[in-house]
Amino acid sequence: MKALKKPLIALVLSLILMQASHQFSLRFDLTSDQRYSLSEATLTQLTNLDKPLRIDVFLTGDLPGLYREFRGELDVFLDQLEYATDKLIIQYNDPFEIGSNEAVVREMQQYGMSPEIVIENKDGQRNETMVFPWMIINYGDVSERVSLLSKQLGDTDRDKISRSIQQIEYLIMDGIGKVTRETKSAIAVLTSHKTSKNIKLADFLQSLRPYYNLASFDLKNPEISPEQSLTNLNRFKALIISNPNKAFTQTEKYILDQYSLQGGGILWLVNGVGIDRDSLFNSAGKAYGFPLELNLDDYFFNQGMRINKALVQDLYCAPIVLANGSANNTQFIPYPWSYYPLPKPESNLIGERIGPVLTQFASPIDILENTMNQSVLLQTSGFTKTAGVPVVVSLDQATEKIQPSGYDEPSKTLGLLTEGEQKSLFANRILPMKNANHLNKGKGKSILFSDGNLAENQLDKGAPLQLGYDKWTSNFYANKQLLMHAVHYLSGNLDGLLIRQKKWNLAYLDAQKIEAKGMLWKVMMLLSPLLIALGFGWLNQRGRSKHSGA
CATH class of the missing domain: 3.40.50 (Rossmann fold)
Incomplete structure (x- = not known):
């Protein structure tokens, strides 16, 4: 009976903690730039919602590298919005599920949403991918399309994505403000x-x-x-x-x-x-x-x-x-x-x-x-x-x-x-x-x-x-x-x-160094856990040998 006592206590405590986690949800933003904290203006805007607000996101599907990163940050922000209000409905729509590329582009452009052509050179091959970094915000009978990209003259792809990530909150909340504004x-x-x-x-x-x-x-x-x-x-x-x-x-x-x-x-x-x-x-x-x-x-x-x-x-x-x-x-x-x-x-x-x-x-x-x-x-x-x-x-x-x-x-x-x-x-x-x-x-x-x-x-x-x-x-x-x-x-x-004004401290890997030394780091990452495990095994065996010898 005593042998079962500790596991039972651990099981009961686990169940209690699981139930508490559903009742009380806590989040902490430990980033130095507070990138995962909503501004006071955003929280006020969300508090004033009096009916469901639906967001249709079109940045989905098979995305190229930089846009996958952007989509990840977008998901985190939308998750923050859902945590702050129960009035939000988010739907992801892949435009290319409805037909061919030409038909998709034609239909999306009718709604004022033009595609972004992304060109990637990988392993000597040139790949072109079409993405739609857009969303439509619906509130009652009012809809507003929102471009998720913040572009400037002379931008590289990295510049464009970095700036867009930093302005996610502004771009989305600006769109929400347009559809919810009652007085002007x-x-x-x-x-x-x-x-x-x-x-x-x-x-x-x-x-x-x-x-x-x-x-x-x-x-x-x-x-x-x-x-x-x-x-x-x-x-x-x-x-x-x-x-x-x-x-x-x-x-x-x-x-x-x-x-x-x-x-x-x-x-x-x-x-x-x-x-x-x-x-x-x-x-x-x-x-x-x-x-x-x-x-x-x-x-x-x-x-x-x-x-x-x-x-x-x-x-x-x-x-x-x-x-x-x-x-x-x-x-x-x-x-x-x-x-x-x-x-x-x-x-x-x-x-x-x-x-x-x-x-x-x-x-x-x-x-x-x-x-x-x-x-x-x-x-x-x-x-x-x-x-x-x-x-x-x-x-x-x-x-x-x-x-x-x-x-x-x-x-x-x-x-x-x-x-x-x-x-x-x-x-x-x-x-x-x-x-x-x-x-x-x-x-x-x-x-x-x-x-x-x-x-x-x-x-x-x-x-x-x-x-x-x-x-x-x-x-x-x-x-x-x-x-x-x-x-x-x-x-x-x-x-x-x-x-x-919110600023993010974004850090990126050096693409040139990755290309030059990428294989070396891959081999080191593969072998390091094995070497560490062998080292601990050797130390453990040596310790046992000394103990048994004593």
């Missing part, structure tokens, strides 16, 4: 002052709609008094002013001044130099640049910034595609175009992990001493030069040999955030309009980019293309990401931006 803040888009045409802003505004209610705003509407314009503008969280080409009056500046002091955020996309692009791309291939006078110098000066009336040229630039030859012999050749700088956003709440941004005929921003907090969002490389106005811009310059020695100026600021306590431009001055609630100071925030075309998408046969896509080179730039983050920041929608 209001954003105004200025339509007066010859700003960007609607079709040029189509993709940017369409991308903002899941987050905000958008409305056009006309500061020059003759049927509305200035007082009523200010009242109407104060209803909006933020105002977008894209590529104005008509000067602002004192009254209009006062309205913007008071709107900002009352907490409204303003996104300015303004050119310092006017370039007639139609003239540049006609048969002459030449255009003249003159200062663009918008009567905003004192307004920006009051906020500690000034747009310099000059054009920035940068060695790190995007290409421009020019036609060479005629008729059937025409060739389209890309040339580096220094008037199209490719700055990479600064690593802050707005620009974190964003790729290069395409700027066109931008001007340097001077940062002036001011009481407000100022943060650089965008700046050129350290190899730049500036061309003062008036300036002649000719397409022939693109074909000329670049002289790096001429790009000897330091980096230039192209994007600036100003926020905090500020003084009114009209403090201690005669006001241009009646305002019973006039403020001499207040807390405001503005973002200025010195490229009026930053938010404008290209057109193909009259239809808008995706913002950031260049149809001539097929390159994707990060304009939309940067501007979306800027609007989120100005409107106080910070949860997603804070989630993006």
Whole structure:
């Protein structure tokens, strides 16, 4: 009986622990970067779910190496979500189970989900695999497709997967936020002052709609008094002013001044130099640049910034595609175009992990001493030069040999955030309009980019293309990401931006060393357990021999 007592106790304790494990589930994240801990914003979002939320994942099937790793991290994150809420339903769907590759691609593209072609070279053979790194999130009658890849210009496959792994939480929670959002803040888009045409802003505004209610705003509407314009503008969280080409009056500046002091955020996309692009791309291939006078110098000066009336040229630039030859012999050749700088956003709440941004005929921003907090969002490389106005811009310059020695100026600021306590431009001055609630100071925030075309998408046969896509080179730039983050920041929608700040310490094996010494390590891993076992056996035998001899 005594012999059975200990095993029985061990069995009972095991059963008790198993039952307790079902009743009380505990998890501990022991990673230094807390990669397996959900952010507070994510937990709040999950707590607010009041009905089932279904996620259909299409990254499944026979996946290539890097994507298997990505899928593993995706599974871990989705498991965390399931642990945090009982409202989640996750379904994995292999698209290639429904038919041939062509039929699958055609059907998936109808839903806006394009495949990713993965090329692997292994043992001297080239293998092409098609994967769909997508998911669809369904909540009630609302659905949202989510791309799981975060791509940037010039990425290697490893860069792309690493960045996507780090942004899994942001990408998925952003999609969940779109389908669960019940109320939206209001954003105004200025339509007066010859700003960007609607079709040029189509993709940017369409991308903002899941987050905000958008409305056009006309500061020059003759049927509305200035007082009523200010009242109407104060209803909006933020105002977008894209590529104005008509000067602002004192009254209009006062309205913007008071709107900002009352907490409204303003996104300015303004050119310092006017370039007639139609003239540049006609048969002459030449255009003249003159200062663009918008009567905003004192307004920006009051906020500690000034747009310099000059054009920035940068060695790190995007290409421009020019036609060479005629008729059937025409060739389209890309040339580096220094008037199209490719700055990479600064690593802050707005620009974190964003790729290069395409700027066109931008001007340097001077940062002036001011009481407000100022943060650089965008700046050129350290190899730049500036061309003062008036300036002649000719397409022939693109074909000329670049002289790096001429790009000897330091980096230039192209994007600036100003926020905090500020003084009114009209403090201690005669006001241009009646305002019973006039403020001499207040807390405001503005973002200025010195490229009026930053938010404008290209057109193909009259239809808008995706913002950031260049149809001539097929390159994707990060304009939309940067501007979306800027609007989120100005409107106080910070949860997603804070989630993006989460950093993982990813460590990878050196592929070259693996290839060079892989066989050696395999042999060592195979023989090591055997050698260790033999060593312990020998020591054990020797110990027994000594004991028996004694």
